[in-house]
Structure formats: structure tokens, C-alpha cells
Amino acid sequence: MRYDLSVDAQTCISCMKCVRICPVHIFQANTDKKIYLQNPEYCIACGHCVGVCPTDSVVHSEFPADKVHEIDYTKMPSAESVMLLCKERRSNRAFSKKPIPKEYLDLILEAGHVAPTASNKQEVKFMLITNPERLISLSKFTLDIFQGAVRKLENPLLKPVLKKLMPDAYKYVPTFKSLQEEFDKGNDMIMRNATAAIIIYAPKANRFGCEDSNLAYQNASLMAESLGVSQFYMGFVYSATKQSGGDRLAKELGIDGTIHAAMALGMPSFRFKNYIDKKPIDLITIE
Numbered sequence: 381m382r383y384d385l386s387v388d389a390q391t392c393i394s395c396m397k398c399v400r401i402c403p404v405h406i407f408q409a410n411t412d413k414k415i416y417l418q419n420p421e422y423c424i425a426c427g428h429c430v431g432v433c434p435t436d437s438v439v440h441s442e443f444p445a446d447k448v449h450e451i452d453y454t455k456m457p458s459a460e461s462v463m464l465l466c467k468e469r470r471s472n473r474a475f476s477k478k479p480i481p482k483e484y485l486d487l488i489l490e491a492g493h494v495a496p497t498a499s500n501k502q503e504v505k506f507m508l509i510t511n512p513e514r515l516i517s518l519s520k521f522t523l524d525i526f527q528g529a530v531r532k533l534e535n536p537l538l539k540p541v542l543k544k545l546m547p548d549a550y551k552y553v554p555t556f557k558s559l560q561e562e563f564d565k566g567n568d569m570i571m572r573n574a575t576a577a578i579i580i581y582a583p584k585a586n587r588f589g590c591e592d593s594n595l596a597y598q599n600a601s602l603m604a605e606s607l608g609v610s611q612f613y614m615g616f617v618y619s620a621t622k623q624s625g626g627d628r629l630a631k632e633l634g635i636d637g638t639i640h641a642a643m644a645l646g647m648p649s650f651r652f653k654n655y656i657d658k659k660p661i662d663l664i665t666i667e
């Protein structure tokens with residue numbers, strides 16, 4: 381895409397920060413340190429040039445003044461508080477019936493939305509579901525796919541072949557069966573009575589749609605944690621989506637794209653008292 385991009389020679393102090401920061405080398409310097417632009421059509425509108433310029437000399441049509449905000453680094457959370465957030469963030473499935481305040485959902489979505497994306501494509505999309513029937517339909521969709529798999533795996537004609545072809549699949553049969561049994565007893569172990577779900581998706585053609593969506597997920601989950609909103613990754617639903625060929629749930633929800641991540645949310649019935657250490661890090665260092 382083409383943007384209007386220029387450098388104000390009157391105010392530019394030739395600090396070279398734009399030259400060093402631009403990921404596609406649009407900013408170049410003459411021998412007399414005057415900045416000029418080369419191949420501006422390659423601009424990915426990441427805003428690094430505008431963000432880094434100490435004299436606000438970079439003029440970019442995508443970033444008018446109201447989109448540019450000076451950073452107050454004194455307001456950054458300390459490393460200690462970021463580490464505490466990372467360590468105490470848990471998947472809390474004990475949801476209360478209390479609805480999540482709308483302003484909290486807005487903040488969670490905004491945190492997800494500002495996550496980095498490959499080539500700064502910013503194509504990650506979100507669907508927020510708070511309708512109770514729609515939320516239960518996610519569990520029903522998942523159970524439907526899982527029960528279909530169980531029927532196939534236990535089909536006496538197919539079983540001898542499938543057991544050889546995909547022995548691991550049989551490990552899941554007891555889980556799939558018990559999820560249905562529990563659901564029939566009124567215990568939904570898929571959505572766990574979440575009061576909201578955020579489905580994260582991207583256009584089919586986006587090569588990094590999965591990575592981008594899951595980075596968005598993690599930003600959103602940390603924001604949820606900081607607000608005292610509980611969440612867990614909707615892995616069963618996601619796995620059913622994949623088993624069904626990828627498109628079925630998206631179609632049911634009216635989503636144009638591929639679902640790559642999903643979050644179940646609710647206000648907690650209670651929060652964790654302790655955080656527990658994870659396994660020791662497995663790290664190889666090459667120096």
C-alpha cells in the first residue's frame with residue numbers, strides 16, 4: 381500500500397534513528413547526513429519512524445498527530461510486577477454468574493488487538509460472544525464433533541484399520557465420552573459456564589494468522605488477569621474446530637476467516653491464593 385511519507389528537512393536533526401529503525405530500509409542518508417526516502421512503496425506502516433523521531437519530523441499519512449502518543453517510561457510496570465503477573469496468571473475455570481463489566485471486556489480486546497503481527501499486517505479479528513445460548517452452542521458443537529469421532533473410532537468395520545493407522549486417537553475416546561456424560565448431567569466441562577468467549581481469527585490467506593492470533597491471545601489473557609477476570613484457552617473447542625476440517629464453526633458463527641485461538645472468560649468465584657512454580661526451565665545457551 382502507498383502512504384504519504386516525508387521528512388521535514390527544517391526540523392530533522394539527522395540523528396539517524398529512522399535510518400536504523402525502519403524494517404524495510406526506506407530511510408536513507410546522504411553523505412551530508414540528509415535523510416531521503418527510497419522505495420517508500422515498501423512501507424508496512426509499522427510507525428517505527430514516527431515513534432522514534434525526537435523532533436516529530438517524520439510525516440506519515442497513516443499516523444496523524446492524534447495517533448501519536450508520547451511515552452512516559454516512568455509509568456511502565458516494573459520488571460518485578462510484570463514477572464508477578466506472568467507467574468500468578470492462571471487458567472481459572474471456577475466462574476461466577478456475575479457478568480464481566482463491559483469496560484473490562486473492552487480493555488481485554490484492546491490488549492489483544494495491539495499485539496504484534498507479522499509484517500505489521502494487523503489482520504487479526506475478534507468475535508466477542510456473551511449470549512448464553514451461543515456460549516452453550518460452542519460446547520454442543522465440540523461434543524458433536526467428538527461424539528462423531530468416537531462413533532468412527534468404535535465402528536467395528538473401521539476399528540481394525542484405524543487402530544493401526546492412528547493408535548493415539550484411541551487415547552481420547554474415554555475423555556470424549558466422559559465430556560458428553562458430564563454435559564448430559566448438567567456439568568459442562570467444555571465452556572465451564574463462562575459468561576463470555578473471545579474467538580480470535582484471521583483471513584485464510586494470512587500465513588502468520590495462527591501466530592498473530594495466539595500473540596493476541598496472550599496479551600488479552602494478561603490484561604484479563606490484571607483486571608481480575610478469569611479465563612482459559614478453549615482448547616477443546618479449538619481442537620473440535622480443527623477436527624471438523626477448520627471451517628465449520630467459523631461458518632456457524634458467521635466468521636469469514638480461520639479460527640486460531642479462543643478464550644473462555646468469566647468473573648471468578650474465587651481467585652488463587654498461591655502461585656506455584658512451573659518445571660525448571662529447559663534452556664540451551666549458545667555463547
Ligand SMILES: Cc1cc2nc3c(=O)[nH]c(=O)nc-3n(C[C@H](O)[C@H](O)[C@H](O)COP(=O)(O)O)c2cc1C
Nearest residue numbers: 469470471472473569570572612613614615616617
Ligand atoms: C493450547 C491450550 C489449550 C488449552 N485447552 C484447555 C481447555 O480446553 N479447557 C481448559 O479448561 N483448559 C485448557 N487449557 C489450559 C491449560 O490446561 C492450562 O494452561 C495448564 O493446565 C496450565 O495452567 P495455567 O494456565 O493455570 O498456568 C489450555 C491451554 C492451552 C495453552
